[in-house]
Amino acid sequence: xxxxxxxxxxxxxxxxxxxxxxxxxxxxxxxxxxxxxxxxxxxxxxxxxxxxxxxxxxxxxxxxxxxxxxxxxxxxxxxxxxxxxxxxxxxxxxxxxxxxxxxxxxxxxxxxxxxxxxxxxxxxxxxxxxxxxxxxxxxxxxxxxxxxxxxxxxxxxxxxxxxxxxxxxxxxxxxxxxxxxxxxxxxxxxxxxxxxxxxxxxxxxxxxxxxxxxxxxxxxxxxxxxxxxxxxxxxxxxxxxxxxxxxxxxxxxxxxxxxxx
Numbered sequence: 001x002x003x004x005x006x007x008x009x010x011x012x013x014x015x016x017x018x019x020x021x022x023x024x025x026x027x028x029x030x031x032x033x034x035x036x037x038x039x040x041x042x043x044x045x046x047x048x049x050x051x052x053x054x055x056x057x058x059x060x061x062x063x064x065x066x067x068x069x070x071x072x073x074x075x076x077x078x079x080x081x082x083x084x085x086x087x088x089x090x091x092x093x094x095x096x097x098x099x100x101x102x103x104x105x106x107x108x109x110x111x112x113x114x115x116x117x118x119x120x121x122x123x124x125x126x127x128x129x130x131x132x133x134x135x136x137x138x139x140x141x142x143x144x145x146x147x148x149x150x151x152x153x154x155x156x157x158x159x160x161x162x163x164x165x166x167x168x169x170x171x172x173x174x175x176x177x178x179x180x181x182x183x184x185x186x187x188x189x190x191x192x193x194x195x196x197x198x199x200x201x202x203x204x205x206x207x208x209x210x211x212x213x214x215x216x217x218x219x220x221x222x223x224x225x226x227x228x229x230x231x232x233x234x235x236x237x238x239x240x241x242x243x244x245x246x247x248x249x250x251x252x253x254x255x256x257x258x259x260x261x
Contacts (some may be wrong), residue, residue, distance in 0.1 A: 001034040001131050006060035007076075008041050008050070008070035016040060017183040017231060018065050018094065018119065018168070024170035025120040026127050034131045043073055051080055059088060061130050063115075063123075066094035076106065082110035091126065093119050101146040102153050113139070113147030118188070122159055147230060151158055154205050165209040169216050182220065182228045186213050186245065190233040199233045207241050208253055214248050219253045229260040236261075 005023060007016035019038050025241070026036045039057060041050045041234065062081065064074045078090055093115035097104050101114050115122045122144040127137060141148050144159030164187070171182065186208045190199040220228050227255055236242040 001061075002057070002059050003034065003036050003061045003063065003130065004057050005036065005038045005063050005065070006041075006053065006054060007038065007065045008043060008045075008073050010043060010069045012042055013180050015177060015180050015183060016065055017062075018172035018184065021125045021167055022063075022119055024168040026124045028168050029124055030127055030131070032206060034127055036127065042219065047073060047076055047080075051077055051084075054081060055084060057191075061089050061091065061126075063091045063093070064239055065091050066096040068096055071096045078108060078110050089113075089130070091115060094121075099198065101155075104208055105146065105148060105153055111148070113145050116144050116146060117159055118144070118162055120161055127192075160202070161188075161206060164206050165212050167208075169219070171216075171219065174219075174225065175227075182225055183231050184216070184220075184228050186232045187232045187235070187238070187241065191237050192234070205234070205237055207238060209239065210244050216246070217248060218252065221252055224254060224256045227258045227260060232261075244254055 003026075005019040007019045009016060014039075019040075023036045023038055029038065029224075037057065037059075041053070050073070064078065068076055074092070074096075078092075081088070082090065089112040090110060091113055091187065092111060097114050098116045100117065105111055106116060115126070116184075119224060122142065125142045127144070129142065136147075136149050139145065139149075140154065140156060143157045146155050148154075164185075171177065187205055189203070189205040190197075191205055192199075193203075217228075
């Protein structure tokens, strides 16, 4: 069983934290018989080259991470790949797919389903679903998805949010990120309710345990990573959390690593 997480970034120096978190979480709990692999491309790659690369990977399940900058590429890739391999389930997630799910499925009939919102636990359960070769009806047991069952579009229950400290550190193979920006999150959610922002949908802020954060920051410092960008929605909304991170960085500066907030 091979499940392929596909990310199409804006530039080569970017990396997709979402798919690396999904992979790290799934690998922690899945058996050895299921391989969760990542394929990263950029919007500068010709569509044909990306399609060829995905086809050569021969996934049993294909997943795409959908954002505003890559949606045109993803839409074309899904359509063309489905022509080549109509029996391979295609799943998507990310902000461009997660909010108007019925319209998205109607526009893209080749898609099996959508992972809605936070994806680590949902993706793990989907992996187990395909690993155990369950039928489509069993998808109803997985929270946080919208999927197609014949002509019917089915919504499962909302997925409960995850304890952030349970997400494994995804940068253990740091050599894979040479000359690329490292993205890191120490919190999720936003305390504000701005009507124009998707972050307002989640009403709480969750923090990664500070001792875990310090250990991971030290990993970046020890490996002299050039730049680490925090992707926390509102980094300094928790004063104690923000100051503790800044104090640790100041106290352990290596003269190389730049932290961006």
